[in-house]
Amino acid sequence: MNCGYVALIGRPNVGKSTLMNHILGQKISITSRKPQTTRHRILGINTSDAGQVVYMDTPGMHQDEKKALNRYLNRTADTTLLGVDVVVWLIDGLSWHEYDEQIFKKLKRAGLPVILAVNKVDKVKDKEAILAFFDQAQQRYPFEYLIPISALKGTNLDELQQRILQLLPEGGLIYPEDQITDRPERFLAAEIVREKLTRRLGDELPYAITVEIERYQELPNITKIYAIIWVERSTQKNIVIGKQGEMLKKIGSDARADIQKLIDQKVYLQLWVKVKKGWSNSERSLQSLGFSEIE
Structure with a gap:
């Protein structure tokens, strides 16, 4: 092989x-x-x-x-x-x-x-x-x-x-034959939420946004996911939430549907939007939000 x-x-x-x-x-x-x-x-x-x-x-x-x-x-x-x-x-x-x-x-x-x-x-x-x-x-x-x-x-x-x-060189399998990625479902869930944010929002705002999974709870019949959407300014927070929370509801609905397909189980998804000023220009903030140099 x-x-x-x-x-x-x-x-x-x-x-x-x-x-x-x-x-x-x-x-x-x-x-x-x-x-x-x-x-x-x-x-x-x-x-x-x-x-x-x-x-x-x-x-x-x-x-x-x-x-x-x-x-x-x-x-x-x-x-x-x-x-x-x-x-x-x-x-x-x-x-x-x-x-x-x-x-x-x-x-x-x-x-x-x-x-x-x-x-x-x-x-x-x-x-x-x-x-x-x-x-x-x-x-x-x-x-x-x-x-x-x-x-x-x-x-x-x-x-x-x-x-x-x-x-490629000849050799044995590096990963088990049924494994498809090295990333846990928790990470993939955060990425799916960020994808929906990127697709729903304007050209500039997605670059000031990141997603952090605060809690990922796997139960027998449902997976409960609690995620924080971090933005850099309060005006951005208002855009993500939208009028009467409509934008955030759409993003949550889009993300939940894709996560359910990924893990083949019912999903409860709770999203919060919070402000962390200048996170994208702070090495310390990047590390705290999971941007690790060694992956």
């Missing part, structure tokens, strides 16, 4: 979480149209007769390091390159962006086999342009494979998985 670790890297919002979820056939990483939705390194474990691929979904690599949270996201993305066997660099579109130059430098330092996966090819009508871009990309870096994919529609994902397995 071929078994090993694969880092999914790329700029924010290129489809890394969507790709991993589609490969696993189960939602492990939360998704939205907004950049920086993924904040933690999350393992997705795919076991087949051919081997075991342990995917690492990472925060997007980006240039903005104005806040402590941004610096944390970049450090998490960078450290993922340590100890993996293969890198899948996901880009969208047939052009390079400014920060891609930094990724080239990091990959050269790492010296790992890299697959370039160009996402959202279903939106590219000129297929000759894909071949031309691949030719140009191969001149810039010695990619092992260059594969056009659509993470959302599943295009060429079988080929991508086959190529990944070919590059």
Whole structure:
């Protein structure tokens, strides 16, 4: 069997979480149209007769390091390159962006086999342009494979998985064959709540929000979850709660439905909204809220 670790890297919002979820056939990483939705390194474990691929979904690599949270996201993305066997660099579109130059430098330092996966090819009508871009990309870096994919529609994902397995070392299973992630249900529940917040709220507000599970109680017929939604200002609190609590009710209803699917049990979900001023720019606050350097 071929078994090993694969880092999914790329700029924010290129489809890394969507790709991993589609490969696993189960939602492990939360998704939205907004950049920086993924904040933690999350393992997705795919076991087949051919081997075991342990995917690492990472925060997007980006240039903005104005806040402590941004610096944390970049450090998490960078450290993922340590100890993996293969890198899948996901880009969208047939052009390079400014920060891609930094990724080239990091990959050269790492010296790992890299697959370039160009996402959202279903939106590219000129297929000759894909071949031309691949030719140009191969001149810039010695990619092992260059594969056009659509993470959302599943295009060429079988080929991508086959190529990944070919590059992994031979060995025994790293995780039990029925395990699909390294994260506990408590963590996944918090992420689902944050996904619903991100999807329901405006462009800026989600970046000032994080979710903390205060209590996770598993009973025979129901799981009771008590969560705190942390924001940075009282005005943000009012937006999250909404008029007569309507927004918070919608977010809670959305999240509860997804959590029930995840754990296959009835869920009672209680949400509170509280203010922690400047949490996203405080290293101490980040640590207290579960943003650990070692994951």
